[in-house]
């Protein structure tokens with residue numbers, strides 16, 4: 001099957017094979033030598049000197065970890081949402097008792113830097129901003145660099161969901177001064193679902209020291225202590241760590257610029273083919289179209305479920321729409337391992353369907 005969903009994404013064979021390796025003692029020397037290699041390589045790919053931690057959880061677990069380690073109940077937080085993942089992030093903060101102020105945009109649009117800036121000015125008591133870099137549900141990438149400038153000019157903590165961007169789209173953590181950045185193994189990293197990686201700035205650690213939300217499994221201070229001994233607080237998902245270790249080596253060999261260029265080129269090709277098939281893009285402004293996932297409008301009278309099942313019988317899997325978009329869009333994932341042969345095959349099946 002040609003899996004073209006925006007996560008999980010296909011895994012190259014040499015990464016798959018590492019997961020067959022025998023189990024090791026996660027308190028022993030092999031793990032203790034592997035973990036620092038993983039975190040060093042992650043720092044290289046996050047473009048940061050900040051500490052990066054790896055937790056056994058899906059991306060949402062990483063988002064929850066960011067919330068509970070940084071915030072306190074009753075704290076005022078700005079949640080910027082342009083789709084269903086933005087809603088999820090703010091919702092987690094609400095569940096743990098933060099007082100969430102929402103900046104919601106119509107789905108299909110990005111949020112612009114001056115909107116975020118003026119929202120903060122209207123609500124100066126907020127301490128932190130939650131934002132999605134790449135909104136996987138709508139196929140829109142927010143202009144994070146400009147947004148980060150507005151947030152930092154106002155001296156607020158910036159917490160970023162980069163689950164479907166980091167490793168595939170430019171997101172230089174130190175250059176853009178991002179305090180907390182969360183990503184997930186099954187998106188741009190060519191690793192199965194189950195690991196989340198989080199970077200923490202000095203400022204984020206200071207917020208962590210006074211944060212009062214309840215935290216146990218996701219305790220980042222504890223993860224940081226354990227990492228100094230080459231360990232994790234709890235049993236790590238070892239096969240996924242083997243896979244991540246290998247994937248990071250491959251990514252470092254390829255180089256970030258070439259990875260980003262590859263995603264740009266494939267995304268351009270997908271968008272061109274989609275439009276050539278007589279379809280239209282869901283994002284309302286082409287400038288902000290995501291280079292990791294393309295969201296496509298259904299044609300009038302088109303049954304998305306039936307379309308997806310026909311495409312599937314030709315060997316290609318596209319994702320449907322999430323939440324209120326189910327039935328009105330479908331999505332093509334192109335992140336992580338995206339060989340031209342697989343993308344071309346998927347586009348050929350798409351073209352045939354609309355001929």
Ligand SMILES: *Cc1c(COP(=O)(O)O)cnc(C)c1O
Pocket residue numbers: 007058059060061085132134135136161162163164184187
């Ligand atoms: C996939 C994704 C998540 C996390 O999803 P999990 O299913 O928990 O891994 C969060 N945010 C975005 C933008 C995503 O694409």
